[in-house]
């Protein structure tokens with residue numbers, strides 16, 4: 001099949017408003033838009049101004065009113081609880097209406113915030129849809145975050161209700177969610193009046209009298225009472241949700257996504273980019289707490305009338321490295337969307353891919369990888385073992401949809417290993433130097449996107465227009481700063497090489513080393529510290545902490561190192577994956593006091609490095625090299641190359 005990519009891009013470039021106005025016909029609107037894009041609205045403009053709509057209506061009601069009421073909408077597959085359950089569109093609608101009634105009884109109305117802090121259970125998706133039905137704004141918080149992180153999100157979002165669960169299950173380990181929730185509420189200054197708690201049989205929890213409501217009981221009662229809750233019309237630019245992502249400080253950024261533009265973009269991507277037809281089964285193995293889970297477990301497949309798989313398990317260990325193949329075969333998935341880390345974990349356990357042969361993958365057409373750079377070795381291994389196209393694509397929590405892709409629905413373009421493909425309609429991607437001047441093809445620079453961003457991308461940060469401008473719009477006037485450095489080649493393929501800020505990518509999780517440093521510095525024995533991202537064969541990158549102790553502290557270094565690791569786990573959560581901390585004598589700095597993080601990272605990663613001319617004392621690099629060697633890092637990298 002020849003690709004329609006170039007024609008599609010030409011149509012978009014010729015008239016972006018006509019292009020997206022046409023795409024928007026796939027959505028049912030309560031009232032039509034007055035303007036496809038209004039550059040005067042919001043910070044840099046709003047899409048589909050004047051239109052009213054509802055996400056839940058488009059994801060559920062219209063399919064039930066049409067011919068999909070009895071089609072399976074969601075398959076919950078949980079090897080960790082030995083549960084498999086199919087939900088039809090009608091069944092989900094019933095559940096969502098009842099849950100919306102429960103939320104409304106707690107005073108949740110249009111524009112109110114609801115935090116969802118849940119493991120990978122269908123109720124997490126139902127809660128998102130129930131909020132959408134009411135026009136309330138949800139904010140899902142990933143379960144791997146600790147109480148302090150949850151508290152920061154509660155304080156920022158000021159939710160009327162929190163929907164949570166008694167526990168989650170990480171392979172074989174039970175994670176008590178409820179004590180974390182209680183602690184977070186104790187830490188936060190905004191006290192939500194009500195919490196709706198799903199009691200899981202694996203470990204029920206105690207409920208706080210007068211605040212906590214049993215999810216199952218309340219939803220059951222609302223259903224028995226037959227309480228009807230109609231979809232509340234919202235304006236297309238009204239926020240559907242807030243999703244917090246790491247900022248360069250400990251305060252996370254509340255990325256807002258609107259309602260109308262997002263529906264338009266997600267519906268379009270399901271076929272044109274992911275090649276999924278309505279009625280087919282799609283498996284996105286991310287967590288609902290990430291944007292990938294929001295969009296390709298919940299909203300995208302349901303908007304499209306497809307069947308989505310919500311998988312509570314891991315690529316390995318539940319029970320083995322054949323877990324994904326079992327899910328694909330059993331439910332007839334046509335596509336899998338996962339992170340390269342998952343494939344590296346599978347490859348490590350089953351290097352020959354022998355387990356793949358145990359399953360009938362005849363319906364499986366494409367593997368999609370995102371969340372971190374897809375390394376060519378992993379991509380080639382997957383191609384070779386699975387015999388299907390392996391499509392790396394690049395996007396961000398902020399963009400909401402793939403910025404670059406190899407659009408299977410439009411027809412595959414040739415693959416270039418190491419590149420996450422070509423820009424998608426709506427994204428005018430450029431590479432510029434630090435003065436915002438375009439660089440030549442093939443030259444490394446700052447990857448930026450010419451404004452406006454397409455429908456579905458963030459219009460701002462939650463109640464923080466100024467922070468939004470400062471973080472994304474000010475450095476390169478007229479462009480959105482992706483904070484990624486990369487190259488565009490002569491054929492228009494994008495290559496993403498690194499971040500330009502202190503964000504690192506650990507197993508597809510975006511983490512701020514600055515935020516980790518704030519926690520490490522809080523240890524009473526630590527005088528100063530640096531956290532850097534170093535290469536890891538499984539997770540892509542992992543954080544490494546380097547700490548200098550207060551003078552006079554003569555404690556066992558290993559003991560302090562263990563305490564610092566534990567502190568980060570307690571304050572940020574297991575997701576931070578900070579497992580190695582090294583006590584050193586001094587941090588290398590420039591004469592103006594800037595810590596030389598990049599030089600230490602190169603040393604740890606055995607890369608060539610140059611002694612910075614401005615370093616205040618070159619001997620410090622020898623000390624660091626020796627300390628790293630003692631911890632099994634950076635051997636042989638102690639001599640400066642230059």
Ligand SMILES: CCC(=O)SCCNC(=O)CCNC(=O)[C@H](O)C(C)(C)COP(=O)(O)OP(=O)(O)OC[C@H]1O[C@@H](n2cnc3c(N)ncnc32)[C@H](O)[C@@H]1OP(=O)(O)O
Pocket residue numbers: 119142143144145168170175285286287290291292293314315338339341342370371372394395396397506507508509510539574575576577
């Ligand atoms: C394109 C736009 C974007 O980038 S959106 C972000 C996309 N990223 C993703 O979808 C994430 C992809 N990664 C994954 O799904 C996982 O990392 C995979 C590959 C499955 C590996 O999982 P796992 O073995 O648990 O490693 P990990 O590094 O994720 O976990 C670190 C520690 O955190 C824990 N954890 C994980 N999830 C939870 C959770 N929901 N609740 C509580 N704890 C959680 C893990 O158990 C692990 O703990 P520990 O350190 O082993 O004790």
